Amino acid sequence: MTNTTQIRAYIESQGLKLGHVARVLGISSSALHQKLNDESDFKVSEADRLSAMLGLTMEQRDACFFGPGTRMYQRKGAA
Numbered sequence: 001m002t003n004t005t006q007i008r009a010y011i012e013s014q015g016l017k018l019g020h021v022a023r024v025l026g027i028s029s030s031a032l033h034q035k036l037n038d039e040s041d042f043k044v045s046e047a048d049r050l051s052a053m054l055g056l057t058m059e060q061r062d063a064c065f066f067g068p069g070t071r072m073y074q075r076k077g078a079a
Helices: 002-013 018-025 031-038 043-052 060-064 069-077
Strands: none
Touching: 002 031, 002 043, 002 060, 018 031, 018 043, 043 060
């Protein structure tokens, strides 16, 4: 699973509103809520865009989206 707890913490630490984040990602607020509630996956392009918006290092990005236990990591490892 995506580490949505950490992603939410990064968003909050930047003082960003979820509606703004959704607009920057080019998705609806509802779609963002689904992603943050592990009901759907972030696309790689969305993960990259969100990471850039939050100023995450590669290590922080990978821990949130691609680390062990995340769905993207499991798909990548299975390929």
